[in-house]
Amino acid sequence: MTTLDIPVSAIGPDIDRPRGGALAALVRHSVALARRSLIKTVRTPEALIDVTLQPVIFLLLFTYLFGGAIAGGDRHAYLQFLLPGMLAQSLAMGGIALGQNLNADIQKGVFDRFRSLPVARSAPLVGAVAADVVRYLTVCVVMLAFGTVMGFRVETGFLPAVAAVALSIGFGLCFCWISVWVGMLVRTPGAVQGVMFLLVFPLSFGSNVFVATNTLPGWLQAFVHVNPITPLVGSIRGLLVGGPVAGHLVVTLAWMAGLLVVFVPLALRAYARRA
Amino acid sequence: MTDLVVRAEGLRKRFGKTQALDGVDLAMRRGTVLGVLGPNGAGKTTAVRVLATLLRPDAGTAEVAGIDVLRQPQRVRRRIGLTGQYASVDEDLTGTQNLVLIGQLLDLTTKDAKRRAAELLDWFDLSEAAGRPAKTYSGGMRRRLDLAASLVGHPEVIFLDEPTTGLDPAKREDMWGVVRTQVTQGASVLLTTQYLDEADALADEIVVINQGRVIAHDTPDGLKRRVGGLTLRVRPTDPARVPDAMRVLDKVAAPGTAASADGSAGSRPGAVSVPVIGDIALDDAVPALRQAGIEVTELGLHLPSLDEVFHALTETKTMEEALS
């Protein structure tokens, strides 16, 4: 600390207006903050276990341990049935880490810094969610690649498969706002995980991921039918291994819109309140 | 119009059963340093968080740089820099990445943000560590990065919450230099501290907070006058010379005061204390002691400790209350 002269520079003439207007500022700030999240992801690759190793282990476990019993010996047929469903499950689980990270950021005081800066109110959350695209893409690639090694085959074509991946990522981006909201509400990252498991486990197991719905008792079938994971699994299954898509897709998109409409405002409000 | 760059009136904030702020008034003149002094839990951090737009008070009003903190927080944020009590640097990001991110969030172009980051890292002696993740930094380095982060946008008003806690003495003085430089460049600095000497070294005015209330607002000198000010303490090698030392030191005593032998109020007996006006008293005391042939093992100036300040202030307060 020897040279004491700091060149005075660089803030624009009208310091009360964000450069390029409010929307441009939101995009710019969100991108900058998304970059921050990505740098953190690259620096701590072990944080990707839940979107790499964990789904692979689940896939192996269910295919080889339970698959024979569930599908009456035809493991290949079961893998074709299971993989699209497990993709949906992994996406729902993949959002949990986001809420935990945001909660930790708040605890550590990192967000205090952002909140003392003139950034758009939603930018820290939007940026963090946007960076999660990378994790969801990773889940899709890892599961499809590993599934292929295990014998899974896409039976439709390249474009439908791409559509399946896009839909999966899109759903992940909508679903993770629940985790963001919970991350703003509870005290510790551990609690975020606890609460989200309570939500995600019934949703992913009480669905058509592992077994056909018509094998279930009536009351459980009723739950499966109102479960947002069910139409998602239906859509992905249709897009990867064939079958009806349109009906499932409409319901899935409606759910995605619904999740955004409900949980984005809830998360933003909880964030604004959390001091 | 008075040029107050921070003005708060009647701030109140309650957390559960704790009344963290119980009607706090603050005023800081432009281009000055205001030291906010108080013991643990006094409400210093809470007050800073309210002023820095992080926390809404239950009651009261606050203006920073002439702008209402509650009504137009976003405009306030463009004019302030905050270094909180606990380091808020991002541990996974490098020093450069931390500062560039803040520059981008302040709407600098990426190029300007990078230039400003390099400038500040250099200034804070962090250039060598600029490319390393902040989690590899020592505590003092993090603290400096944190301080640098609050200066990225050339803020008009800087809030520093205990900026030197955890720094070694040399870095502490460096930090004082940083604060003074900011002021010469036109910024105003509000800093909290638990150290009286720090407030004394930096602040133009000092606010003392205790239990969510302002119990004094004065210049450092004014405050010292009220609480007894500087003390010169001398310990003769030969305890028998204490009375002689008292006679000698009476001559340098502040007007209306006299030297006294220590031994009561917890201090080790065998020393002589005398209230003095400033450190020039040393110039008179040392030759006088030598002339009288009194050898000493200890000779030094002491500021009243924070304890003593509180003691004195709360005592006068209860006296005032009793009288009124």
Ligand SMILES: Nc1ncnc2c1ncn2[C@@H]1O[C@H](COP(=O)(O)OP(=O)(O)OP(=O)(O)O)[C@@H](O)[C@H]1O
């Ligand atoms: N978020 C919070 N929830 C509950 N209590 C709080 C919260 N923040 C502060 N307090 C309480 O408010 C009081 C004032 O706290 P504050 O952090 O402002 O003190 P401080 O003067 O900064 O103390 P220190 O010197 O220890 O930093 C304390 O009793 C503290 O426990």
Ligand SMILES: [Mg+2]
């Ligand atoms: Mg504090």
